[in-house]
Amino acid sequence: MKLNTIVVLGGGPGGLYAARLLKLSHPDADVTVYEQGVPDKTFGFGVGLASRTQRNLRLADEDSLNAIVAASHPHEMSMRVGDAEVRLAHGELLAIGRATLLAVLQNYAHAAGVNLRFGERRTVADLDADLIVAADGISSATRTELAEAFGPEIIEGEGLYLWCGTEFALPSAIFTPVTTEHGTFVAHAYPYASDRSTFLIETDEQTWQRAGFDISTRETPTGETDQVSLDYLQKAFAQTLQGHRLIGNRTKWLRFRTVRCRSWHTRNVVLLGDAAHTAHYSIGSGTKLAMEDAIALDRALLEADDVDEALAAYEAERRPSVDHLQAIAERSMAWWDSFPDRMTMPVEQLMIAYMTRAGKVSVERFAESAPQVANPGLAAFAAVDVVDVPPPAKLTEWILDQALTAGEQRFVNRIAPEALRTAVGTVQIDISVRPWSNAATKLIVDLPPAATYWLTGPDHREAILDRLDIAERIRRETGAVLVVDLPAEFRADAAGAIASDRVDLVAFTS
Numbered sequence: 001m002k003l004n005t006i007v008v009l010g011g012g013p014g015g016l017y018a019a020r021l022l023k024l025s026h027p028d029a030d031v032t033v034y035e036q037g038v039p040d041k042t043f044g045f046g047v048g049l050a051s052r053t054q055r056n057l058r059l060a061d062e063d064s065l066n067a068i069v070a071a072s073h074p075h076e077m078s079m080r081v082g083d084a085e086v087r088l089a090h091g092e093l094l095a096i097g098r099a100t101l102l103a104v105l106q107n108y109a110h111a112a113g114v115n116l117r118f119g120e121r122r123t124v125a126d127l128d129a130d131l132i133v134a135a136d137g138i139s140s141a142t143r144t145e146l147a148e149a150f151g152p153e154i155i156e157g158e159g160l161y162l163w164c165g166t167e168f169a170l171p172s173a174i175f176t177p178v179t180t181e182h183g184t185f186v187a188h189a190y191p192y193a194s195d196r197s198t199f200l201i202e203t204d205e206q207t208w209q210r211a212g213f214d215i216s217t218r219e220t221p222t223g224e225t226d227q228v229s230l231d232y233l234q235k236a237f238a239q240t241l242q243g244h245r246l247i248g249n250r251t252k253w254l255r256f257r258t259v260r261c262r263s264w265h266t267r268n269v270v271l272l273g274d275a276a277h278t279a280h281y282s283i284g285s286g287t288k289l290a291m292e293d294a295i296a297l298d299r300a301l302l303e304a305d306d307v308d309e310a311l312a313a314y315e316a317e318r319r320p321s322v323d324h325l326q327a328i329a330e331r332s333m334a335w336w337d338s339f340p341d342r343m344t345m346p347v348e349q350l351m352i353a354y355m356t357r358a359g360k361v362s363v364e365r366f367a368e369s370a371p372q373v374a375n376p377g378l379a380a381f382a383a384v385d386v387v388d389v390p391p392p393a394k395l396t397e398w399i400l401d402q403a404l405t406a407g408e409q410r411f412v413n414r415i416a417p418e419a420l421r422t423a424v425g426t427v428q429i430d431i432s433v434r435p436w437s438n439a440a441t442k443l444i445v446d447l448p449p450a451a452t453y454w455l456t457g458p459d460h461r462e463a464i465l466d467r468l469d470i471a472e473r474i475r476r477e478t479g480a481v482l483v484v485d486l487p488a489e490f491r492a493d494a495a496g497a498i499a500s501d502r503v504d505l506v507a508f509t510s
């Protein structure tokens, strides 16, 4: 297909990368990026790039990936609760300053022959081109202007987060909660340069209000940093900060917005990156999704006969992976929103709960990659010596085989006896609500008292993960024994949930 003019709205990672790939594939086309900001030479915080992303970027454009990797900072992961800390070997985890990533992508777009126009805000109505790529970010004006065609849905998370940084490199990425007189704050922090780390700090609404941050947020003028919050958090995270300051960059408390759209294209306009979809930062995937969109768009335009066909093919290709990651991100966001409830768990077991939180990683896979963390966690769960934890391939059955004593009730293993379903004191509930919805909260508040709650519902995996998540909420709030029905093919999910104290027992329905 011959394209003469391509305009990209937005010079974020998605827009710049798309512009470079499109110019390389259509060397005769005039490719222009309009970016409302000016090239950011100032301090910016880092984003993480997982190893799978690096593979995809390497296949699409090895040169720019090499430059990105050269400017990145490798790190490991750890979790610290109180004085207990566990480290996790996690190959090829990289982080890069956002400003650095943009500078690399600007250079490579320029080198390919892309026309970069900074300080120029445009709307679709201003533009005339064969193809318009709207990579204008989470607050995309294109998405709003053409809302009828794109059908956007935007959901705000419950918790609040603040994105800031510090001027030293942490020895590894760290997740660490701190409880003050007002409540719990959790930091996700990681180094992204030899003298820089990102600090993402989150909390719940009540803690935020008790600390007076509703007021400081209101009183911080647009475009400035909420210094009151930074000063407070600097004291709270003094141990992790090792005497360093927290630094803001237009830093304010925000609620994460998850964006979904019914369609990503209309006529010759296509949404890309955050403009089309967002995924909670705790799975570190927004930049990756935007850059992988660019790869798919470039390929679709090379293979199709016309723009319509290409944009439809791009969306068809990307939707399944984006939907999948958004589902994982939603569970991850809810897990972090409810993090303080789990702080009494031994830190190694908490790490198992963290790794299996979104249904992406099984206990077996975690134990294969990090036995030094998984095995003590499993030993804590089963109250055995660490040497008695079996090898990864046997873990699922071993977990299901653990006895349980809950008050007066004793179970020889984690498979619920069928007689319990109709026993006095058991309440069966058919679950048809999302685990963190208001409807779920109402369901929990209205529960009749019981010694055991037995949760039933559809047999597909998302419904099962939902039941396991809601089981955890009910378990923590009532102290009752929780049983979840699920098909035997999902026994690995069952084992992960049991070892993470999300559920006590399971019943296999097939």
Ligand SMILES: Cc1cc2nc3c(=O)[nH]c(=O)nc-3n(C[C@H](O)[C@H](O)[C@H](O)COP(=O)(O)OP(=O)(O)OC[C@H]3O[C@@H](n4cnc5c(N)ncnc54)[C@H](O)[C@@H]3O)c2cc1C
Residues within 6 Å of the ligand: 009, 010, 011, 012, 013, 014, 015, 034, 035, 036, 037, 046, 047, 048, 049, 120, 121, 122, 123, 135, 136, 137, 138, 140, 141, 161, 163, 200, 272, 273, 274, 275, 281, 284, 285, 286, 287, 288, 289, 290
């Ligand atoms: C707290 C936090 C932490 C994150 N951490 C990670 C992480 O660790 N790893 C990761 O992969 N992702 C992370 N992300 C997500 C990541 O920042 C975004 O997903 C990514 O930047 C999306 O890229 P984009 O190109 O789609 O949009 P953006 O990066 O938002 O770029 C859009 C650009 O468009 C410009 N623009 C907007 N409108 C116009 C217009 N009308 N005319 C001209 N220019 C316009 C804007 O100025 C902006 O530069 C995080 C996000 C948050 C909020």
